[in-house]
């Protein structure tokens with residue numbers, strides 16, 4: 736997979752070259768290009784924004800600069816263009832899993848009050864364009880959202896995670912939140928690891944973990960329970 740990011744703050748994306756993601760890049764599992772939008776400006780002030788038509792607060796990012804930048808970065812290779820925005824469709828684990836199958840992702844990081852809508856409209860004729868949001872809160876720009884989405888996608892690529900099974904057993908992959916996890920010591924500040932986890936009874940451990948996942952999901956994310964397909968809960972789950 737190749738990932739390109741266009742931004743006026745390239746330094747914001749430096750964490751993508753650290754730790755697990757950095758090792759994936761070094762291993763050739765993913766290619767990363769980060770591009771400064773201002774490289775496609777032609778004025779002395781390197782202007783990327785202007786006042787909004789129709790009035791309103793803040794500034795809007797100019798379509799011309801974005802058009803030149805995305806034409807250059809996209810080139811002729813097919814790619815999914817991703818535009819983070821507070822007004823986007825929710826980015827979920829299912830989105831990450833779908834995008835993990837893509838050959839190329841290009842992220843357009845807006846700032847100010849966002850990017851002129853004609854940029855999205857113009858590229859929608861060339862290939863898939865996703866306007867997505869990572870959550871119901873307002874950030875200052877798209878860079879943090881890109882860090883989140885790139886990490887969620889790249890960790891799913893074959894060879895990136897040391898233990899690939901964990902990607903399948905992620906929270907949300909079975910529609911539930913994962914339950915609590917424990918490691919040594921068996922007792923810490925008067926708090927003990929649940930006996931079942933040390934029993935060696937794998938069926939009982941699996942049942943206990945499923946029950947804790949159901950309990951946590953019901954308490955914290957009842958919406959996920961409501962969204963489960965009818966056959967997702969077995970009789971033992973229903974007894975819970």
Ligand SMILES: N#Cc1c(-c2ccc3ccn(Cc4ccc(CN5CCOCC5)cc4)c3c2)n[nH]c1N
Pocket residue numbers: 819820821823844845846847848849850867868869870871872873874875876877878880
């Ligand atoms: N992904 C993601 C994001 C973003 C995000 C992503 C991309 C950009 C580019 C610019 N900004 C800042 C910005 C601030 C204010 C406004 C105005 N609106 C805000 C909502 O109420 C109405 C008025 C627009 C844009 C961005 C924010 N925020 N939250 C997410 N989950």
